[in-house]
Amino acid sequence: MTLQIFAATMLPAIESELRQAIAVTERLGLEELHYMLAYHMGWQGEGAGSRAQGKRIRPLLVLLTALAASPRSEVEVWQAALPAAVAVELVHNFSLIHDDIEDNSLLRRGRPTLWTQWGVPQAINTGDALFSLAHLAILRLEETAPAAALAAARTLQETCLHLTQGQYLDIGYSTRTGLTTADYWPMVSGKTAALLAACTELGALVAGSAARSHYRDFGRLLGLAFQAQDDLLGIWGDVEATGKSADSDLVEGKKSLPVLFGLEQSGPFAARWQKGPITPEEVPDLAAQLEAEGARNFTISEVDRLTSQALQALESAQPQGVAGEALRELALKLLNRQK
Amino acid sequence: MTLQIFAATMLPAIESELRQAIAVTERLGLEELHYMLAYHMGWQGEGAGSRAQGKRIRPLLVLLTALAASPRSEVEVWQAALPAAVAVELVHNFSLIHDDIEDNSLLRRGRPTLWTQWGVPQAINTGDALFSLAHLAILRLEETAPAAALAAARTLQETCLHLTQGQYLDIGYSTRTGLTTADYWPMVSGKTAALLAACTELGALVAGSAARSHYRDFGRLLGLAFQAQDDLLGIWGDVEATGKSADSDLVEGKKSLPVLFGLEQSGPFAARWQKGPITPEEVPDLAAQLEAEGARNFTISEVDRLTSQALQALESAQPQGVAGEALRELALKLLNRQK
Numbered sequence A, B: 001m002t003l004q005i006f007a008a009t010m011l012p013a014i015e016s017e018l019r020q021a022i023a024v025t026e027r028l029g030l031e032e033l034h035y036m037l038a039y040h041m042g043w044q045g046e047g048a049g050s051r052a053q054g055k056r057i058r059p060l061l062v063l064l065t066a067l068a069a070s071p072r073s074e075v076e077v078w079q080a081a082l083p084a085a086v087a088v089e090l091v092h093n094f095s096l097i098h099d100d101i102e103d104n105s106l107l108r109r110g111r112p113t114l115w116t117q118w119g120v121p122q123a124i125n126t127g128d129a130l131f132s133l134a135h136l137a138i139l140r141l142e143e144t145a146p147a148a149a150l151a152a153a154r155t156l157q158e159t160c161l162h163l164t165q166g167q168y169l170d171i172g173y174s175t176r177t178g179l180t181t182a183d184y185w186p187m188v189s190g191k192t193a194a195l196l197a198a199c200t201e202l203g204a205l206v207a208g209s210a211a212r213s214h215y216r217d218f219g220r221l222l223g224l225a226f227q228a229q230d231d232l233l234g235i236w237g238d239v240e241a242t243g244k245s246a247d248s249d250l251v252e253g254k255k256s257l258p259v260l261f262g263l264e265q266s267g268p269f270a271a272r273w274q275k276g277p278i279t280p281e282e283v284p285d286l287a288a289q290l291e292a293e294g295a296r297n298f299t300i301s302e303v304d305r306l307t308s309q310a311l312q313a314l315e316s317a318q319p320q321g322v323a324g325e326a327l328r329e330l331a332l333k334l335l336n337r338q339k
Helices: A002-027 A031-040 A057-069 A074-102 A114-118 A120-139 A146-173 A181-207 A212-236 A257-265 A268-274 A280-292 A295-317 A321-334 B002-027 B031-040 B057-069 B074-102 B114-118 B120-139 B146-173 B181-207 B212-236 B248-252 B257-265 B268-273 B280-292 B295-317 B321-334
Strands: none
Touching: A002 A031, A002 A057, A002 A074, A002 A120, A002 A321, A031 A074, A031 A114, A031 A120, A031 B146, A057 A074, A057 A181, A057 A212, A057 A321, A074 A114, A074 A120, A074 A146, A074 A181, A074 B120, A114 A120, A120 A146, A120 B074, A120 B120, A120 B146, A146 A181, A146 B031, A146 B120, A146 B146, A181 A212, A181 A257, A212 A257, A212 A280, A212 A295, A212 A321, A257 A268, A257 A280, A257 A295, A268 A280, A280 A295, A295 A321, B002 B031, B002 B057, B002 B074, B002 B120, B002 B321, B031 B074, B031 B114, B031 B120, B057 B074, B057 B181, B057 B212, B057 B321, B074 B114, B074 B120, B074 B146, B074 B181, B114 B120, B120 B146, B146 B181, B181 B212, B181 B257, B212 B248, B212 B257, B212 B280, B212 B295, B212 B321, B248 B280, B257 B268, B257 B280, B257 B295, B268 B280, B280 B295, B295 B321
């Protein structure tokens, strides 16, 4: 409930700042470039609307962390942290544009991906434009939190480098054999955990908190837990509840945590996997086989371990007041948990 | 001669800093990502060497501008400006990686482009990594020129946004009809002039010069003159002298300044152009036709006009000492002129 109250005020402010950040392309008379960005952000074109915009979890995480980590009044902290919140969401969206090209993905949030609509050249370039807009956004901390501006810009840029490391491993894994669960963590550290770690670190940085590294750990562990949970749902998820196609990860050949666990067992699952692409018809039996080999329980225990480590890191950070409660609530919501 | 003396000391320092800037990927154990970067920078792989590295004109421009714009001693200014010089060269190289994918280019500096060797997904991602490394490099100004660090980071990032604007127009032009010479300038302002403007502006910024906008104008006009000159050589250049294939621009269908001028005339050149791709055999006659319609003289006069405006801007900046002389020399060298 606490989260809902914060979100009701924060989300419109985030949306408005995001629109301002990309409005510069419109002012420059580059209507189509602006339109491509607005399409990707979920504001324009067919299917525009809240589903196409995503949940804006990352900017919420920045703002709530800043509030929970600061002794100052809410209004001040808000004003200070918005450039960082917006920057993180723009980086997230930039990475989606490029990932969709790299992964040959046709759909994003239920709509055709940018490259399928405007071609690969314009999509690469539009991603690059969004990348610059993201980093220009965070430099506006100079006005709202000058002492944190340079460190925040560096943190975000190091995060982007980390994202490319995760993506580099992920692209390489698609053709590599002999992978184990040990190969999983460096990849998701970059692809998922790095940006969530940046969210909480940037919030703490703007707040001038001494607990910056605890907040960073919280975000990083939350990201790892989230990815493992997402992998679990990708094979055994309830299609109705998650909105994801439950069989897609096996059919897509995604080397997710349960799959890597299964490959390590060198049992019937691994034998089938190595024979080549899996058809949708095979999925129910193969998912059951993977579960029988222990992959589901292993993944659940990893999610539990990481979730509890994340919440422990949050506790160590000693978040303050109702914003601290909302932060905990957001973490559990991200992991599809009730408490 | 003055330029040669500076270059002999500066180029090794630039190369060493560039290597350090990308070494972080090697330290992270990402050998192949590091190798891809080192390949693109011209340090490793088949054909590595000075030709594959390019001329490093941009970082030289940063360092010479800083020297010419500062009253401080050489050693201090060097130390201060190197992060900016390196950052600009990394941005240039990042943009080449993505441009080569977008333009479907097979060769770069005489070697196979990154995407042809490692595929489009890894090449997009490696470009993104280089983008981050470039911006991390400029943030190191915090150590050498702290007062300029934030403004420099913003200038470089705005420049990157400008690059994407130029590229957006360029990609769009390839399928647009009815273009005129007026459409040329906004495109090359982004694609070529923006980064050269950033070089001279960043040099002046690090030097704390009051003539920052004059230096910026110098770089920008130099960039426009350079591009028009490059377009001239792309049709009527001496293959031996330039190392470029003289007929390539017409065969490639590049909408360069002389071509846009020719299209505006609606004469025999435009009629042939609109019929479709031009074969190498047609080039001598068509180039002569384009020249007869006035495109060559028009382009030469534009190069002359812009060169003289660039040199005037440099004079207004009042560059100091031998570095000022070297800066003028570098400008003329870039334009393939003797004086």
